Amino acid sequence: MITLGIESSCDETSCGILSDGDNVLSNVILTQEIHSEFGGVVPEIASREHNKFIYEIVEKALNNAKVRMDDIDLIGITNGPGLIGALMVGIAFAKGLAMNYKKPVIAVNHIEGHILANFIVSNIKLPAVVMMVSGGHTELILMKDFGRYHVLGRTIDDAAGEAFDKVARILGLGYPGGPKIEKLAEKGDENYLKLPIAIRKELNFSFSGIKTAVMYHYRELSEKDRELHRADIAASIQKAIAENLLYKVEKAVGTSKPESLILSGGVAANSYIRNKFEKFSSEIGVDFYAPPLKLCTDNGIMVAKAAYENYIRGTATYNLNPVPNLKLIEV
Template sequence: MIVLGIETSCDETAAAIVTDAREIRADVVLSQLDDHTPYGGVVPEIAARAHLEHLDGLIRRAMADSGLGFADIDAVAATGGPGLIGGVIVGVMTAKAIAAARGLPFVAVNHLEGHALTARLTNDVPFPYLLLLVSGGHCQLLVVEGVGRYRRLGTTIDDAVGEAFDKTAKLLGLGYPGGPLLEKAAALATNPGRFDLPRPMVGRPGCDFSFSGLKTAVRRHVEELGTPLSGEDQADLAAAFQTTVAEVMADRCARAMRRFKEMHPQGGALVVAGGVAANKTLRARLQTLADREGMPFVAPPLRLCTDNAAMIAWAGIERLRLGQTDPLDFAPRPRWPLDPTAKPAIGKAGVGSGVKA
């Protein structure tokens, strides 16, 4: 089975060709970083227009890289949500057009499921497993019991961790995108223990996250130091923030591991996915935790942690194996929870946080 995957949920336009033998025949990603950097974040209209301008060319390039023609493709899979709706519409309509023209099955993939199943593409991880899904818009702990079968153990009550990285990088004057720039700055720290930052939710019951207080603490240190920060101040604060996030993640994951083992005594792996999973400090901390808890640890290659179409094609293959396809009148979704039965996270004010799902 050979599937064309299309990803347009945010600020990467991507196309890939993947086989059910876990072979990535082509994987093309066009970043819109230069388009959005002047604004300090992703501008939805600019993103949608860029997808519209470049997607056809990327698909042609993926086909050429794979050495295949459309006659060799068995199905088309595209991100159907969640995401910036303008971009999602571009990808879905393109996939529908190809499917209709070639008489191929169409699969609308949940973008989060693409991340969730990446470890099965790269490492053939068996179900069930515990997933830490961390990105700019999402921060969740989920038990993955099968394709389309997810049980959420925890989520953020305020900021997603990737959002916290971006906002902190902006406070430090590092620019956009925040995650990679903050990690780079942290590597230059001469005194990483210089700043004492709070560890939100550590030691508390449950598996939920919180990052707004941590971001506020960073802002207070910046105000005390005065701007612009020196390179030394930037590096030491970045290191403190990054280490704190890793410790918070490890604490929340440790609690989720205990619940996972109660639910599935036969065991399973700890998997990390999403853009923030590219952070080396976080990966190292989770590896240490998994070793301590006696669980295998799986982190996909860095290029498959950030948004890509290979994961979308693979998720499409997983669903096609179960006989699942979508009609051509599928409506793109700006919101699409993996676990629709999960209750909204309750923030400090006692109301749902409105976190993207």
């Protein structure tokens, strides 16, 4: 069975083609670099860029996979969460393909796609505690089985990736902030600035306080000290975000007794955070999984995987309306 997945929820236009649920035939990703000059994603520009390049991306994915649309058995398309205009571009294109080639098309939850990206390359024992971390989402999830999720906690304000972006802006590093913070942090002292763990009694997250603490500290520094301690601040915020994530993960693992710990989403590409999670998992004797770096960012192959798993299990969603604030269905 060959599944074609299309992703257009934010600033990546992507198409992935998957055979039999685990054989990646192609995965083409176009990141919209135009947003860097604005310091963040501009929704209207994102929609326009998706519309400009989506045909080219899908065509390239088909060519790379050495298949034609006639060979495709199923189409998956992200219908949320995400930017409504961006979602609409992908949905309209997927509908057109489905109608023209008479193929079934199903909606995919973007968050579930990120989770299931891990299952393309690994045979993971369940139940698993999943730490989903990206620019728009920070959710702690208990995955009991495919399609069976329980959200243990989520951010009440900024997502972890959003905190990286905002601190990068404060430090004058530009967008996207996560990779820039990580690179600068390699030269810094992570113990320079003590930042708190928020909401200790719950499994929900809060990163706005950390960002605000950095902002006030940075404002108080002279120009000379700003330059002197920029790398130290980057290392400190990276450490603080990792500690906040792991504090809640440790509590969740203690009560849920999972077989595995999964890190997913764009922030999973951060090597410092990956290493901290891997070390923690080793210490408690739980298997750890994080996707290959190519599958951390938004991509079409994760959409294809989620579409395939839902289709073969009879849990597919055929309502293709865009839902910007779509939540995981908890079972």
